Amino acid sequence: MRDCRAVAVGNVKVRENLWFLTLDLEGDFEVPQPGQFVQLRMGAGTDPLLRRPFSIASFSEGRESSLNILYAPAGRWTRLLASSGEGFEMDVLGPLGKPFSPAEEDRSLLVAGGRGVAPLLYLSRRMADAGRRFISLVGARTEDDVYWNEELAGSGEVKFATEDGSLGSKGMVTDLLEKEIAGVGGRSAVYACGPMGMLRAVSKICSRAGIECQVSVETVFACGFGVCRGCVVPSTIASSPNLMACSDGPVLNAKDIDWERFSE
Numbered sequence: 001m002r003d004c005r006a007v008a009v010g011n012v013k014v015r016e017n018l019w020f021l022t023l024d025l026e027g028d029f030e031v032p033q034p035g036q037f038v039q040l041r042m043g044a045g046t047d048p049l050l051r052r053p054f055s056i057a058s059f060s061e062g063r064e065s066s067l068n069i070l071y072a073p074a075g076r077w078t079r080l081l082a083s084s085g086e087g088f089e090m091d092v093l094g095p096l097g098k099p100f101s102p103a104e105e106d107r108s109l110l111v112a113g114g115r116g117v118a119p120l121l122y123l124s125r126r127m128a129d130a131g132r133r134f135i136s137l138v139g140a141r142t143e144d145d146v147y148w149n150e151e152l153a154g155s156g157e158v159k160f161a162t163e164d165g166s167l168g169s170k171g172m173v174t175d176l177l178e179k180e181i182a183g184v185g186g187r188s189a190v191y192a193c194g195p196m197g198m199l200r201a202v203s204k205i206c207s208r209a210g211i212e213c214q215v216s217v218e219t220v221f222a223c224g225f226g227v228c229r230g231c232v233v234p235s236t237i238a239s240s241p242n243l244m245a246c247s248d249g250p251v252l253n254a255k256d257i258d259w260e261r262f263s264e
């Protein structure tokens with residue numbers, strides 16, 4: 001983990017409420033793993049006081065490393081970010097958190113809902129580069145809400161589900177998952193990121209099928225490294241009843257999460 005300066009060389013609207021930010025990093029930066037995140041601050045002021053966490057959509061090594069962030073303007077700070085064009089400087093702290101840790105399964109299923117595509121774009125690229133077999137399942141409300149960049153993801157089969165049927169299958173991405181699991185032979189594993197309700201459903205599907213499942217939980221991060229204890233995830237582990245999403249996660253084994261308490 002390190003704190004470094006970066007320059008925004010791209011900040012482009014790619015969907016109605018989705019932007020793609022590209023940062024050129026100054027100096028050495030540890031290569032992040034899929035599922036990790038960074039904490040960003042724009043400018044030298046203290047408003048906002050705390051940095052903001054962002055998943056990593058891709059990372060390029062070179063003389064000047066490049067970091068790509070997919071984000072949706074939701075609050076005052078991210079709306080300011082979206083309106084800032086490019087050329088501005090940022091402080092980047094990272095990489096932070098626990099990444100996905102694929103095992104040697106025969107086939108992997110990547111399940112993304114909404115903005116949850118960001119870390120799975122990065123994971124799919126790594127899997128493609130390693131020659132691994134995987135299928136990406138991407139869900140959203142409508143075709144206009146879907147973002148999946150084939151160039152970033154690399155080769156690999158991808159299937160879509162939209163609630164209104166405007167792209168791919170009509171229904172939820174969890175419907176696609178159940179169909180894929182039913183036809184899976186050999187060892188398989190699921191890697192998911194998306195809204196809490198989707199992750200809860202994915203966990204239940206995998207539990208019934210006896211398939212390993214890792215999920216990237218989306219919750220509010222403050223410090224980003226487990227000090228403030230503001231991102232508690234209730235756990236089924238007797239020795240650790242509460243996990244920190246930022247430091248124990250954001251990627252956790254789905255069976256270690258107490259989903260009933262987490263939804264309260």
